[in-house]
Amino acid sequence: MFTKKRIIQFCFAALIFLSLDLWMFKTLSTNFRSYEELRNFNEIELFAQTAPEDQDLQAYEKWIPSVKSIIAGARAFYFSFDEMQGDFVPSTGSETSFRLWDKYKESTEFRKAMESVYYLEPMKLSGSYKADYSLDPDIHSQETIASQVYFVPVIDENGYQANGAIMILVPNSTATGYMSLLRTIFISAAVIFLGIMLVITFTRDPITGFMVLALFGVVVIFIAYPLLEAVRLSFMKDGVVSLQTWKETLSPTYLVALWGSLRLGVLTATISTIVGYMFAFLIERTSFRQKKVMSTLATMPVISPPFSLSLSIILLFGNNGLISKQLLHLNTSIYGLGGLTLVEVIGMFPIAFMTISGVLRQIDSTVEDASLDLNATKWHTFKSITLPLSAPGIVSAWLLVFTNSLADFANPLLLSGDYRVLSTEAYMLVTGRSNLSAGSALSFLLLMPTITAFLIQRQWVGKKSYVTVTGKPSTTLTELTNKPVRVSLEVVSWTFIGFIVALYLTIVAGCFVVNWGIDYSFTLANWGEALSRGWTAIRDTVTLAAIATPIAGLLAMLTAMLVVRKKFPGKRLLETLIMTPYAIPGTLIGISYILAFNKPPLLLVGTGAIIVINYVIRELPVGVENGITALHQIDPAIEESAADLGADVTTVFRTIVLPLIRPAFLSSMSYTFVRSMTAVSAIIFLISARWNHLTVLIFNFSENLRFGLASVLSTILIVIVLMVWALMQVLVKDDKLTQKTISTR
């Protein structure tokens, strides 16, 4: 592959292109500079002609600063001609210019310039001079900037003699916008060209090469770069390297928040795991009848929008809550650790439930039979066989919920009260005090426990599974409970589910009430107002999610194919980077995106594109995992046959891979859509006047105690999400049907 001939070929082509690139860049930038010089000369000469006719100092004092209206950011200083000395003497003008002149007045350059002005010739000094603009700052220039220096005479009305001279400083910054654009264009041209050359010369399958290259581009620009930028900025203060931000972050103020996050995480994870185990056990290991209904209802909170549960809890148990105030006349507050734990457990126990179910389902019932056969009691069998066998599931579930709780942003935002957690603390720093670097430092603080838990879950639990899939599923399950135990489990579970359903119904009820907590009379007014004020947000949210969905789906499947089927250098790195957004909290992604993309060359903050990109990047890991699992079940010989028959990579992907992994494709699309519709933690940093998000609007309404409006929007969001979810379910089923008709024809 890397033969000498090819390397020489590549180096030669690269050399030619690079020198061409550099030459064009030089020419264009020189042209631009000389054009700019010419233009500045013209402007300055025109400016000099507008000099006040009388030699009054006050008139000049007024006139000199007006140079800024002709050249943005420029500074001028006026020298009047002193007949006695036969030379120009400083008169009035900007301090910045004067200091510079004072510093260099003895230099030959400056002397020559003054002489030239004396002979009525305007002149520009070659080279640039550093001038300190902080002496008289304006909006364009405040700091020390390299500047061009112009000298121009003020000629008397006869046109014979110079009444005075003006020295004008033009900061280079006016040109840097254009210059940096030019530089960006030429550097990216070089990078793209070299990439393409590299692929063409050194791979035998250019299409795959380009796909890998493009994927690397996406991953580096939209995952690695923002995160590195966030790391970098957390070590900067006022433009210099400093540990100040981290010192502040590790102060007691924020360590309290870290402690708060950890406490909430541990509580939520523990309770969720217990509740999840109860549900999983009831559904997988008992002769309970309504398994389908129960498991559907128990998974619902996973797809519900972020603020809805908190909203509903506030409506019922808040300061003006229906139950707390109207029914029980309590004065205890739901805000704080208790309320947060309650909401997070309801929202996250499905994760534990699904994880543990998966493990319980695979336990071979014959080992329990063996235990019972040896005259162990049912309780003893459960304690000594079933529970230890499901241990990996329990640990895994606990860690997953813990990670989710730490990253949770929406619930603490509404419910934390005085209780402080890191994710919202970072948000406050960024939005309230616009301290981005401290915000990112806090998010990194949050990242540490999150990523630790994530890695343990991946590395340790993933391998330490006692469950073996034998491929010989046992047909009967041993009933491990007696009737009273089962019935009590059922009652507890149904009560829990009933509570969840009640929470959702509360939101629906909230839509039709004039003013919750005060006036419970029926009204439809909320709908009108919510729709008129929220219509653009609904439209934006659906549009952006709909754009992101197919992109994320296709990209995920393509990535899965490359990762599973192709060999290329840097595969591990690519996989790791793609999986990264799954482990890091949304707040960190949001903050790192505004840090990275609110400046050229990638000025994306404020556009819809950044929101779409954020959706795609955040939901890619799950889609890729889905795709990888699906592809592992497909015989590589099928794709090889297609390639063998003449199909290139894209054709294989389109005609073979995609149809075969269609269920994974559809489910990752529906996942992306649902998650994008209900996103909040990263999105709240990225929305703009032009592009709003429904969840953020719900948050704003809730915060302003407009619970009716928040309820209406939540209900709409839930309905949209459920509809799309159901649609995808039908599509996946439909797929099986068509396969059946083919096979029975």
Place this chain on the structure above:
Amino acid sequence: MLEKKSVSVTLEHVTKRFKNVKGKKDVIAVNEANLVIEPGELVTLLGPSGCGKTTTLRMIAGFELPTEGKIFIGNEEVTMMPPNKRDTATMFQSYGLFPHMTVYDNVAYGLKLRKIPADQIKEKVNETLGMVGLADYGDRAPSKLSGGQQQRVALARSLIVTPSVLLLDEPLSNLDALLREQMRIEIRKIQKDLGITAVYVTHDRVEAMSLSDRVVVMKDGFIRQIGPPSVIYEEPNSRFVAGFVGKATFFPVKILRKDAEKWICELGGKEAVVSHAGDNVEVGMEAVLMARPESLRVVEPGTGHIEGKVRMNVYLGNSLESFINTSFGEVLVQVDDPHAKKIYAEGSDVSIDFAPDRVRLLNKDET
């Protein structure tokens, strides 16, 4: 009928090393393979699993890249060419049929990629399906066909694009014995009719013997012997090839001298004359004397080379297998047409005899 195309396939010093990710050592799957396959020839790569035969095939198809060496199809070097650009068609062990397409669409796939008009595709697909005996199965799903039928679909799909080289990767290993024999004959017929160059990978020696023009025996990444089936069977160069392609007994001998192109060796204290020898055999060395069961004869005690006692006779109709206990262990002798010969009863003393040109001296190394 499908057009005829015949080209050669050449492997020059082809080596394939697999990087072992977890352990430190690389695995050498194919070592310095040199092979020329003539146009229209069917060559079998034969060897135990892990010998590098499938890797060799996959390098010819383009699914694997050789670490070193060059591959030519005809006069064109294809070493770096991706599979979709090569004029080869592969039949996989697992068939690799597209499960989401009908039989018709499976067969038409390659033609559609070549942008051939629909009516021509239809004509050609029907013709090819007819050729493999599946004319009425076009609208079925592959999963609804039997193993043999799936096999035919895979064959039709490979042949319809008129490849220069047909590559077959243990295509019959998923079929039952009877069907395998039938398909073997069918594949050979079609290959001969089309005159297509074919490479066939198998670990089944009967398949290799009955199909091929030439057999390439491989072991541990090395090509051990190349030759027509009869040569491989009757004139193996090494103990490994002899044992792998058929039943054989190896008697330890010491080579004493060479007289007029004949080898004189000591076998169990007596002298024996052998006409042929394999590689790496020299006068004075310890070697083995390889004998096929059908090359040995049972004779009266004291008249043959090796004395023994009949332990068991197994009657097979067209032949009889006699297991004889000797000082070298148990020796299998095959007696063809047993009706015409004297059969020694179980328990009787006998002697084993052979003609000098029916046995072979080989290096005693197992490999």
